[in-house]
Amino acid sequence: MRIVQVLIPEGKRDSVLAVLDDEKIDYAVWDETGRGEFEALVQFPIPPIGVEPVMARLREAGISENAYTIVLSPETVVSSRLEALKKRYSGLRISREELIARAEDLAPATSTFYAFLVLSTIIATGGLLLNSAATIIGAMVVAPLMGPAISASVGTVINERELASRGIKLQVGGLLLAILVAALIGLLMKGTLLLPPDLDIRSIGQIAERTSPNFLSLFLALGSGLAGAISIMRGSGSTLVGVAIAVALVPPAATSGLGIAWGLYGVALTAGVLVLVNLLAINVSALILFWLSGFRPAEEKAVGHARAAVISRTAVLVVLIAILSIVLALVTYASFQTALVEQQVNQELEIMFEEPEYAEAGFILSGIINVDYKPGDILLEIIVDHIPTVPLQKKPVIVGFIVGYQAGEEIPPDIARIADERLKEATGKEVEVTVGFVVAQQTSY
Incomplete structure (x- = not known):
């Protein structure tokens, strides 16, 4: 429930109260004696989703933007008379006016924003170098990135260009600063x-x-953006959602900076791609959800401009995400292939050394198997060198394993060759095998 207080301009009292009577809203009126241009103060309760349509009618009745309108969120309102209002204005989202206020509150002053972002980056960079997930999550509590992400989407939907521009600038400038700070620390x-x-x-x-x-x-990133939009519209959990948004942005930005510091430009590039994809996904998901939830500019003539801005920006964001998703698709495929090859190698070697030829002679696979097949490394090189015609070069599977045998047993000279042939058939790839041998001793009882 919300409590709305409105100062009524001179000569508009009857028309304003007529609107409230027509909406069957209970209200209280006080004469206003502080300033000459207002004649009364009216206060009334209303569900959150009803603030927007009622305020639209009050503007038509003469409540201009120059008049003061205050929307309060009371702890408790006790009255059986509110049930009819709740049925009429059913819904969970807040009004446009509250949305704007929350978006502005979430985007702090520029100096405060950059100060907290630098501190968050310092902590996150330390967490990365220490390999500490807890430290990284702690750093995200400090990061103030939810505000700009929400502000950019809200500003676009309600046609507030200054709000949208500030949100975009804070996001881009903040993440570039995070990369720079991480590089300097590195x-x-x-x-x-x-x-x-x-x-x-x-x-x-x-x-x-x-x-x-x-x-x-x-x-x-898509989930974080949707959660951010829902938390603002429903007025709950914004702090925790802000952590989720920061987790999607600050750690990869810090990783990119560390890659620059170490001269590993493949690391810097892939982490930078992750930052950009997450940034775009968070913004597009929040933008779409705000628009689908019915938020529009207050002025009817501005709705068309807002719709065009939402469509054009959504299209740009989706196209950019689609282009960058090619990188994600290649890395996903490379990771799948790596895991698949490792599984095939392990299974084939286990089968091989369970066969009577080796098992009866006491040969055992020690379990120390090293499979060096990382097509992702080649992929990174291709991205850096800009060779899109070769999405994934073929790379030999380098397999190294250790075989234990009993003292006095003769080592077959062709284990490496046989393993090479079997693994080549099992994986369908070129294989290079290195075999080590150790003498095994076993006590008997």
């Missing part, structure tokens, strides 16, 4: 006692997750 920490010498950041799990983006990343 350059300062690289080679110091704080990090192991010759550290390969690609071996850090939290960083590796951000350098292999796939379609699951796109779903995360």
